[in-house]
Amino acid sequence: MQDSLLNDFLVECREHLEGIESDLLAIEESGKNVDSELVNKVFRAAHSIKGGAAFFNLSQIKVLAHRTETVLDMIRSGKLQVSPEIINILLNSFDTLRSMINNPDEMDSVDISSQVGALQEIVDNSVTEKERGSFNRSTRLADLSGTCSVNVPEIDVKTAEKEFQYIYLIEYDLLHDIEMAGKSSLMMLNSLSRMGIIVDTLFDIEGVGTLDDEPVNSIVVKLIYRTVVEPDLIETAVEAGHEKIVCIYNPHSKKEKTDDTNADTQKTETFNDAGNDDKGGEAHTANLSQAGSSSVEGRSKNPVTVTETVRINVEALDTLMTHAGELVLSRNQLIDAISRNDQKALKTSAQRLNFVISELQEAVMQTRLQPIGNVFNKFPRMVRDLSKTLNKELHLNIEGKDVELDKTIIEGLSDPLTHMVRNAADHGIESQSERTKKGKPAAGTITLKAFHEAGHVNIELSDDGKGIDSEKIADKAFSMGLITEEKLRGMTDYDKTSLIFLPGLSTAEKVSETSGRGVGMDVVKNNLDRLGGKVSIQSAIGKGTVFNIKLPLTLAIIPSLIIHEEQERFAIPQVNVIELLRIPSVQIKDRLQIVGDTEVVVVRGELIPIVRFADLLGIPKTYIDPNTGNVEIDRRSRVADRRSKRRSIDGRMDVVSAEIEQRRTGKDRRVRAASDVNIVIVSSGLLQYGLVVDNMRNTEEIVVKPLGTHFKKMQEYAGATIMGDGGVALIIDATGLALKAGITSVSAAKNKGNIADLSGSEGEHSLLIFENTPGECCALLLELVLRIEQIAANQVEYKGGIRSMQYRGKSLPLVQLSDAANAGDVPLEKELVVIVTRVSNREIGLLGLMPVSVEERNFIVDTTIHRQPGICGSMIFDEKTVMMIDVFEIIDKVYPEWKTEKKRDERNVGTTVLLAEDSEFFREQVTKYLNDGGYNVIATSDGMEAWEKLQEHKNEVKLVVTDIEMPVMTGLELCKKIRTDKTFSSLPVIALTSLAGDEDREKGLAVGITDYQVKFDRDRLNEGIKRLLS
């Protein structure tokens, strides 16, 4: 019983301590304008803890709680001004209290002397001289009826007032009240001393008589007793009847605030003053040395464990009861239906049961849900402390504190989030001086956000720090032997950034107290994986990092798609299922393609890799021969058809022979539904792939059962479940399956658009959009535009067959699209613009029409349909066809002599330039420009291919021109490789880019880029090459 009471008290203490940290921080922030209600709240928590601790004789807790309560009272009464030092001491004290409450068996060994000393010092420094003089004076105190009064030292009264203690007058007959009850007077008095102070004892020694008198059979003493124990507990604490106790001082009777639950008025108590005159009878012997424990010894000898509890509101309990009742009714109906063999009633009962069980499940789940604020609430204090430790100014924003998650998940989130916040503060946010230099606010911001999305909970942790350098991560991982060069080659920036989850990887220059031991992020990921969560990272250097954690609402019951593969059933968690596809047999050759050696399915223009589920799990595939009905082994190694289109790794479609084209368009042999292909598009983080399965069934809510330890290493399974018919289905782990299939991030490239807003420039170009004629939209790379001038029609001059205008004191040649291409003439009566550009070191003006706009887009140029001189291709913007202008070709057509002036430099003939450019459009254009300059060009589509070609043609290549952003290997990676190879280290490297900011140039220079050139400027590119080669 005592253990149970103590356990309840400890649980209550934990509740009191929840939220105290954030309250104290809020008090600190309020400074002089202290929120008294908040201080009251914290005060009441300390007070309750103190009172209960005294009752259970938990002296360490009592003393510490008491001291904190004193300081809090001084704050709320205005006697003490809040300062960070005082808040630190209070935080420290509550930390110690929490620690003792969580480890009750070890609390006696906890050293609280420093906290007590610090708190006492705060109090002492506020004791006035007046208070000190009260030591020698006494006060007359009486009970409410006035019948009982005693003198009590004033200092005790003042102490009681200050420290919220009560003063009682307690009468004991040592013989009858204590010894005859089987207790020891000595032990009783010792016990009282532990719970409070015996201010004075009134013992009528003369009343005992002399040796000549008969020995008395009662020894009555009256104790003036000062204690924190409240009137409703005092009887039990001191083991005396209420008639023997009088409260002669109540600290709350003077206080205005009555919201304290213990602010009762003094009880009217009387006690029996009559001494017991009966001197006969035998005194009961009580052995002084008895170890009999007083009943106020609340702590038993058995270890106390604080059991886990959850607060549930009564409404939720009522709902559960209601559903339980409905369940009983449904059961009864079912039994009745079975006994009558009534099929209709059975069906109705089953439906009802289904409904009620779903409701009940939902209600039970709700009882386990807790707000994520329970975890988030500890971070303000942590960030505050980190701010001091790291000497950085840090702000923490928290959103979505009320989002609820299963208790188990909440508890499991604490450690991973703590580590991630520490990392953000330590590694992410720069120092104040660094931030100021970069033009950022001096204070770094860390944001923790929780929100619901699509049936699960997302937690985002973001910072506005320096971002994660994926190259640095990759280099570190490689140098530590955590990854091979081969694997690195196939990685995108996203993959490389994700390497931070490798065990042992830390790019910290030194290990700090805060972080840097390299044991963090892999543990974070493992912890999150165990919770069924997925973590992904988006980062941009110089801008910041966002970690996104996706979590299920609960781990125990999850909705899943049931699939069939041969004779087996499997469950794929709904959270991983993106969509379901059924490819009719006649569409296989078109919808399923082969990229490199990977089969892919085309879904709304995207290529998603697919794998055969049976192959991954090693299940032999079979099929039913439609003619014989026999089960045969399926010997096909591919899902895709032989007639399926093939692409090279850069996405270009292979050119096929007429024969194959004929076969593709010919009659289909596969016509049966059984030949249709079922694909489940599955996601795991940013990775998406398709699972080819036999059949897809319905979605069911399944109970997740863990697999046995012998299955621990099977990464493809997350657990198992028991189906309605008693059979077992394994639950698929989408990430594990992807790993087993060797799927990396074929689909990740498509998601580059998701972080484009973070990086700002991936794959984007700025285009000037204008019209040639009304409705004929044109685009020109903005890098080529010098100026845009709006002109009147009469400014256009025709002199000697040459179109021009007066411009800045000179004659500006004017051209238009129709000078080279089959396009309309610019109507001069409309609003005219002249786009001034430079070709062959001369300024020329391209005529066009308003409106003119600038678009920043990722665009794909079709180089086939509208291709003609002056137009290098077309694209679709906002459902309009826009023609990409090649201004060089227009000039070449209008002023061919300008080109012949710059004849192919004979010195360049035979000079080979290696070009690396992933965009087919730009690759073609730049190749043309280089050819125009007289160079031989070896064109490649990514850095890896360029490296391979360089080695093949090492004696020929004199210069490398490379794009920056490319798959497989970027331009910077290529340059780095070139510089670190003795054979090529001095080879000039020109970076072609539309990214020309200082930061990008710095990055380029750091890896050895020799020069930066804008992609579409033919003349400057060739001049640049010429300069470098000379």
Place this chain on the structure above:
Amino acid sequence: MINFVDLHEKDHVRFVLDGELVAGGMDKLRESLKRHIENGVQKVVFDMERVSTLDSAGVGFLAAAHNSLVKVNGSIRTVQLSEEMYNFFVSLRLNTHFNIEQRT
């Protein structure tokens, strides 16, 4: 049952007590003390080193002894008290009536 040896020392009688100073075992002690007071002894020292137990009757005895000696202008001292007993006596404020000493 309390055993005792009463020793005449310089200006007082020293009762060296041994055993339990509890109800029902103090009659002989009481009588011996009364005889000493009748013979003119004014100062009595109770050596409590070997007192294992003391109850309310024992407190009553000491109080009565004190009252008796006060009547003859005398006093009692209790010496060699264990820490527990010493604290007990202080709690009862017996130290405000007669001298108590804790054993060192």
